[in-house]
Amino acid sequence: MLHDAPATQPRPRFGLSRFLTNLHNNADMAGVSPQKSFLGFIFAWVVFFGIMLFMPQPDGLTLQGKATLAVVVWASIIWVSEAIPVGITGVAIPMLLVLSGAVDKFPNAVSGFTSNAYFICMAAFIMAAIIQLAGIDKRIAITLLHKLRIRSANSTIMGLFGVNFILSIIVPGANPRGALLLPIVNGITNLFGDTPAERAVKKHIMIQVLVYGSMISGMCILTSHLPNLVLVGLFSKELHIDISYFDWFILQWPYLGMFFLTNIWLRWHFKTKNMEIEGGAQVLTEQFKRLPQISQSEILILLIFGFTASLWMTQSWHHISSHIVAMIGLVLLFIPGVFPFKWKQIQERTIWGTLIMLGGALSMSQCMGSSGLAAWLAEHIHIFAVGHPWWLILLIVMVGTHIIRLGMLSNVAAISLFAPILVKLAPTLGLHPVAFTMLVADTDTFAYILPTQITVAVIAYSSNTFSMTDYAKAGWVSVLLAIGYGICVMVPWYAFLGLPVWDPTAPWPF
Structure with missing residues (x-):
């Protein structure tokens, strides 16, 4: 009995077109x-x-x-x-x-992987993962907002900024803070309706709290904003100046005023001055009641972190470097029995990719100085800035920085590129290298024209609360405010501390 021959299966075609299609599909599924x-x-x-x-x-x-x-x-x-x-x-x-x-x-x-800044960052990232696993960050956010009993859009914004600032002490990086606050902010904005005025309030809260608040609060705490560590590492390497945790706060705390300034602008821009939230306090009360009782692990973790923070703030007394203090705190957290988490859980919540990128960026930054590239680039930029008064030089360089930043997402990457050039450029322009570099680098934190310039802005944009146009219309004025604030407020403050930007020979005051 004859059987039919099995049908011939067509051979897959692996031509160039199929190969490129597969690459395209794989990249798309990978989220890029x-x-x-x-x-x-x-x-x-x-x-x-x-x-x-x-x-x-x-x-x-x-x-x-x-x-x-x-x-x-x-x-x-x-x-x-x-x-x-x-x-x-x-x-x-x-x-x-x-x-x-x-x-x-x-x-x-x-x-860069052996620098002090890298080890501070590594310890801070692991500490943050433990704090998130323990639920301490969420407990702090909900408890503070509940105690504040928010009733209006403005009180919400101010309360969330307070939460953001406290979280900046224990959570390094604006991105994880923004990711943590996103569901809380979404819960609050969902209390508003869909009228034009209520949509404007949602835009105001989301942009001011998640983007501006996350970035500004991190500027004052050494370990809460990665560009801070890039600058400290550069000053230590190039200028042999070590900036302590407390010194950094003294230098930078006036930038907190930028939050209130940008909030006034956004409140006027979105016309949200007298907007009330119906049921806001009730929602937070319900979330507060659902919080479990504080555990022994949470108390021990907070005590260890408090001890670590106190060592950071008193470095001028005991002379233990910030990176050594960070590692002391990390070792104390891993005393057996302090918390019930497995290492796998901790490492899954540690942002290793950002940490590795920081090491490479620091290495490149240091190589720019040692190879002479930073000095060479500084000489060419010098042509455009030389001969002008100090305030006009700052204005030219700050504006130029923001133009370049339109195409860059990473604040860390931008500072890693700009800072070595700024340090070399300052003496050739008759300006103080630390004051000049910090002023220009700090204005980069306010890259608020496009959401794609800052990762935390991308996180906020994912809420679909505001459009690119909404963000840009509010952001370009915020950028101008930041430039003016740096020149009119921070320059006099640095001069008061003993770092006048116009005096390149001023000794380190701390």
């Missing part, structure tokens, strides 16, 4: 823009090899400086296009520094 990431990835390598192989050797720049320039441009394009995860850039930067000849030894290429 296929077109933007592919173009950015290819363009980054084309420019890297173009600088290395075809760019003539610039006058006054060493071979190591040219190689560092290639790495800096590669990293900038990758960061802007988000072609690869930021953590992988932290690994790729040291690799490229070695292969390009920017450094001659691998330990020099990974110097």
Whole structure:
């Protein structure tokens, strides 16, 4: 008996079209823009090899400086296009520094991973993961808001800023603070209806609290804003100046005034001065009642963190460096029995990718100084700024920084690129290197024109509360306010402390 032959299965086709389609689909499923990431990835390598192989050797720049320039441009394009995860850039930067000849030894290429700032950040990230696992961050947020008994849009904003500032002491980075507060803010904004006035209130609360509040509160606490650590590491390396936890707060606390200034502007812009919240206090009361009783673990964690914070703030007395204090606190937290969490739970909540990216960014920043690239770039920027009074120089450089920042998402990446140049540029313009660098770097924190300039703004934008246009219309004025605040408020404050920006020879006052 004859049987029918089995049907021949068509062979899969693996042509170029199918290959590219698979790449496109994989990138899309990975959560990145296929077109933007592919173009950015290819363009980054084309420019890297173009600088290395075809760019003539610039006058006054060493071979190591040219190689560092290639790495800096590669990293900038990758960061802007988000072609690869930021953590992988932290690994790729040291690799490229070695292969390009920017450094001659691998330990020099990974110097950022052995810096004081890196170890402070690592300890802070792990501490934050433990605090989040214990639910301490949520307990603090809900308890404070409940006690404040918020009834209006403005009282909500002020109360949430207080929560944000307290969380900045224990949660490093604006992004995790924004992610923590997002559901709380959403719960409050959902109490409003859908009239034009109520939609305006939602926009005001979301932008002011989640974006402006998260960024501004982090500027004052050394460990709560990663660019702070980049600057401290740079000053230690280049200028041999060590800034303590308490010194940083003394220098930066006046920036808290920017929150109130931007809030006045947004309240006028969105016309939300007298908006009341019906049932706001009741919602928070219900959330407060659902909180479990505080546990022994939470008490022990808070005591250890309080002890660590006290050591940070009294460094001038005991002379134990901030990074050593951070590691002391971390070791104390892992005394057996302090908390019931497994290491796997902690590591899942630790933002390792950002930490690795910080190490690579710090390494690149240090190489920009050691290779002469920062000094070379400073000389070229010097042409546009020289001959002007100090306030006009600040204005020119601050505005230029914001123009460049339109295409960059990472505040850490931007400061890692700008800060080494600013330190070298300051003496050539007759300005104090610390005061000048901090003033310009701080204005970068207020990159509020597009949500894509700051990760926490992307988190806020995901709420669908405001549009790109809403954000830009409010943001460009906030940027101008920040520039004016830096020149008119922070410059006199630094001068009062003994750091006049117009005196490059002023000694370190602390």
